[in-house]
Amino acid sequence: MQVMPINYYIFLSVALFTIGIVGVLTRRNAIIIFMCIELMLNAVNVLLVAFSKMHHLNAYAMDKLTTVGTEAQLFVFFIMVVAAAEVTVGLAIIVMLYRNIHSIDINFLNRLKH
């Protein structure tokens, strides 16, 4: 049976998550920041599926008909559902922002401070 160490998936996920965080910290465009948040969500999804398969592989050695690990993949499905709703509302907020201040630079969003 061909197996892959879980460490590779962990490192891939950590690297994608870190790239997302660096993008959120360095860019000023609100849409790019939003896309980096999507990137971080997907990094977590990859890790959830990898752990689901790892868990399933351990249980499969005992029982050939086991369905252990299904819940993690359903969680990924629900994460995608919530992400879709989040993107809808977030982009509506960005459009409203652009209509009000004619820019999506986040440095102009300091009205709550004053």
Place this chain on the structure above:
Amino acid sequence: MPLSEILFWFLTALALFSALMVVFSDNPIHSVLWLIMVFFAISGHYILMNAQFLAIVNLIVYAGAIMVLFLFVIMLMNMNTDAEPQKSQWMRIAAALSGGALMLVLVAALKDNVGAVSRTSGEGSIGLIRNLGKVLFTDYVLPFEISSVLFLSAMVGAVVLGKREKNTKPVNN
């Protein structure tokens, strides 16, 4: 080196390179296209892990729907490439350093894991629609219905937020 391992490294390199290009490209439309590339690579990873349903849903929902929404908003705003002023040099260096420090901590904390992910496609049909649908519509039917309420509220919220306010400009209908 077996084929699936070659595919794993290819998809990993593609995902990381595309993710870097999302962050570092100047044009927002190029960022969106690179992000679609990341989602394709991640879907390839799902297929390698025998999670076909999630791979297809990832392509349809993310690369199909969400990214089209992003492109639509970007083209609606007509953003130029040089419209975005960059942050100061020190801020960018500090951001890269803190991101690297976070990655160092996570890798150092998680590097001693033992465990393996199966790559044999014959075993483990938990990622197929048959199994996932059965569990989704029996054990998880209440969260499924609640998520429909979430979608309804998100839709109403998007419409309310996107509606033009009366005092800013008169609506001509």
